Amino acid sequence: MIQITLPDGKILEKPVGTTSMDIAKGISEGLARNVLAAKFNGQVIDASRPLNSNGTLELLTWDHSEGKSTFWHSSAHLMAEALETFFPGIKFGIGPPIENGFYYDVDPGDQPISSEDFKKIEDKMLELARQSSQFVRREVSKEEAFQYFTEKGDQYKLDLIKDLQDGTITFYSQGNFTDLCRGPHIPDTGSIKAVKLMSVAGAYWRGDEKSKQLTRIYGITFPKQKELTEYLTLLEEAKKRDHRKLGKELELFTFSEKVGMGLPLWLPKGAQLRDRLEQFLKKAQLKAGYLPVVTPHIGNKDLYVTSGHYEKYGADSFQPIRTPAEGEEFFLKPMNCPHHCEIYKSKPHSYKELPIRYAEFGTVYRYEQSGELHGLTRVRGFTQDDAHLFCRPDQVKDEFIKVIDLVLFVFRALDFKEFIAQVSLRDPENKTKYIGTDENWEKAERAIVEAAAERGLNTVVETGEAAFYGPKLDFMVKDALGRKWQLGTIQVDYNLPERFELEYTGADNQKHRPVMIHRAPFGSMERFIAVLIEHCAGNFPLWLSPEQVIILGISEKYNDYAHKVSEFLKNSDIRASVDERDEKIGKKIRDAEIRKVPYMLIVGEKEAAENTVSVRKHGQGDMGSMSFEKFSEMILDDVKARMSGN
RNA sequence: GCCGAUGUAGCUCAGUUGGCCAGAGCUACUGAUUUGUAAUCAGUGGGUCGGGGGUUCGAAUCCCUCCAUCGGCUCCA
Incomplete structure (x- = not known):
């Protein structure tokens, strides 16, 4: 019998050779369904691996980062299996999980893979996943490993095997696909319910610029379709924040x-x-x-010879500027x-x-x-x-x-x-x-x-x-x-x-x-x-915002008053301007909102008569009216507080 | 630098079996309107279809090449 300690401190007595999956089943059917892998004495292993000694056990599900990694690593194998059906003779490099999903570096020979192939690969992956093929682990000798991949003609795998030690080599198979792999893997492909291939890119074999460039296919998978949808929505949101896009839109x-x-x-x-x-x-x-x-x-070449940068970066930097008469060399610093x-x-x-x-x-x-x-x-x-x-x-x-x-x-x-x-x-x-x-x-x-x-x-x-x-x-x-x-x-x-x-x-x-x-x-x-x-998605804090306040007249009739307010604010070091255009107030507000101006001051007949402004805050709406002196004070207080780091 | 993709008006984008003077919305300009919290109406202007070369009777569309951008790789004092 062996003793298995669970994260809550509970100790189970189990026969030698019990698997993590057995233990999960003992706890609940639901848990067993969700177990992707296990962590035994700090090492992540297949849930189907027999446990042969005392130790601590953590069952890994989708909610654990290591559970996700295992899921994605297995997904890479699933993608490889799908790729093999469309690109016979395709060779595989490495296919690890990454922070968001996984990739596989492949050499498709003379049949290039493009994003146009994604749909059929995704569909094939889902079709294969539905077969719920088990991931089967097998220990092989170095000789056998060599033999398998020599027959398959995959020089990248042979290259990898070369550096492995005999006795530590394992193969994993699912369906019709077998890969050299340390593992671990999820129990079967059935839990992969949503698949999305993200992009293809070139990647050097073993990260070496001089090696052959392989095709890297990035993908991500989820146990639920809903999670994929959420992930894609998140990416869309992120794209909206891209500084290159906002930089153009906000004219930065x-x-x-x-x-x-x-x-x-x-x-x-x-x-x-x-x-x-x-x-x-x-x-x-x-x-x-x-x-x-x-x-x-700029600085004289001697300066960089002294610093040592010339020797290290001289050839890979902008080349020197020469003085016409003396031929002295200067580098851009x-x-x-x-x-x-x-x-x-x-x-x-x-x-x-x-x-x-x-x-x-x-x-x-x-x-x-x-x-x-x-x-x-x-x-x-x-x-x-x-x-x-x-x-x-x-x-x-x-x-x-x-x-x-x-x-x-x-x-x-x-x-x-x-x-x-x-x-x-x-x-x-x-x-x-x-x-x-x-x-x-x-x-x-x-x-x-x-x-x-x-x-x-x-x-x-x-x-x-x-x-x-x-x-x-x-x-x-x-x-x-x-x-x-x-x-x-x-x-x-x-x-x-x-x-x-x-x-x-x-x-x-x-x-x-x-x-x-x-x-x-x-x-x-x-x-x-x-x-x-x-x-900040382009919504700069007030103290940094290039345009802090914009004053919008209800009609051109109030532009004079708008300028009066603007001058007052500018004299207090507030960055203010007037939208003088002959547009309706709705349009002016819309444009200012799109430009993400923190404060809009709306002025019309009522404000001009009472020396007030109607304050509208970006993203929040109407805040009521106040005297423009009071508004100015409010702005300055805010800026002062922020600049001092509070 | 390498692999792959993309490149049409200031901006966002239509325009794919090659075929009338290349289109829309926003922007800009002109006029009308004088407006109360996210788009008033009308008119006008604006494009070497990234550059160059080629195929063709004819190229935004097909081919070559260069440039730039995007996604990665490699690199990053």
Whole structure:
């Protein structure tokens, strides 16, 4: 007999070889129907696997993320089975579950698969699912595995088997399809009730640019049709928030082929929004002891030879500008730090001065591969809310914490509640990728981990994701379509101070090397605004809104009064304008609502006579009337409260 | 950069077996109207059908090529 401990603490005595499914059936038929897999002693396994030792057991259903993963992984197999019926000889790479659904990388040979094939594949998947074929697990020898896929002619599977250890290889079969697979899988295909293939895309075999490119088919499945419908509705909603769409509709930014791809043009309203954000952060930074500096957009090649960036990125960046007479080479600056190092070097420093914090909204230019460009989130010219902190080694952790606090202040002011802090450490297996000593790396990594812990950040650690010069802490958020983007970043750098031979004089009258911290709470203005647009669906908070108030006259007769109100508001630093058009009030309101102007003031005969305005709030409707002085006060109070981060 | 898809007026989109001067709505402009909380009416203007080349009596439509955009991959100081 073995003892099985359930999540509620209950302990069951069961014969050796009992399966999780048996246990589920013992609890309830309903549960048994919904069990997709099981987690035994922390390992996810098939519900049909016999249990042979004591342990803790959790039955996984659709409500568990691991249950979903198993469901989607099995769905990938189901799709593969369907694909094989339409594309005989098709070869398979890998087919894992992902955050939303699954994909399978396939090589269909000379019979391309396009989205036009989706319908028939989906139908076939549903047809196969209805047969409720069981997923059957089988342990095979490496030799047998080789033999099977050699006969099938699937070189990708052979490539995978090559790296597997004999004795650990398993096959899973359902219906007429057998795949090399670690598992686990759901009991049978019958629970897959709704299927939707999302897209096809190219993907390199094993993620290697030099390998053959396979066709990746993305799909998602659900145990209920209703859930698929809901998911598709959610995607539609997300599309409406896409910053590229809203950016155009709200006239925030645009691109021009003539100017060049990936080079955003900020329209007046977008520039206004951007300026509000800059002013907000500049104010906070002044309070936190930052010193504003300004540096040029280009820098001599020598600067980047010294920094080491020339060697690493020289060939893959915009090529240098040459002076006609001297033939000197200048690069568009891809980052601000080398310039700031030279500012630091402009005079000797005492340990008493540190930390020194140079801040600059610095516009930088990076050559991004053409296929990488994406709205405002991935561009070739962008402005970093950059700053470089030069401090003593004993100040690193404190400074780090202060920066975390600043980032959190910004996020709070802008109502970003969901983000994760990613700690990026170097890959210990591949230390040659990085510059700097082991000792310095360890010190820096420890400082980051401790600082993040002290501020209670929700962190994930990513090994091998560090920059080549130091570890970093990045704040990640998701866009409307669930894609993850890095916003703020804090990076420790022991490298540049070394390369630029930065120094300060210590209390011992000896020269010491400062530590540098790069940091940008927004990251880049472009990306931050992109994410902000999606975050608030274009309904910017009042204090940021490019147009805060629009005054709408009932007819042209009241335009004079409307202008009087507008002038009064503008004199109080409220961004107000008048819709002077000869349109009916309904039309003016509709247009202002579509433009997402936070406040509409409707003025007619009654208001003009009483010196009042009729207030309509965006998305909420009529709020009644008040004197325009009172309205102005209300707006200013709101703005003031928000800008201070409450 | 790679794979796949897309590209018609300022915007959103019709226009598919190649065939009269390429269409609609919104926007813009002109006029009428002077309006009370999400679209007043009428008229006018606006397009090298992404660029270039080709096939054809004839191309927005078929082919080639380049460019840009979109979805991914790879990359991201």
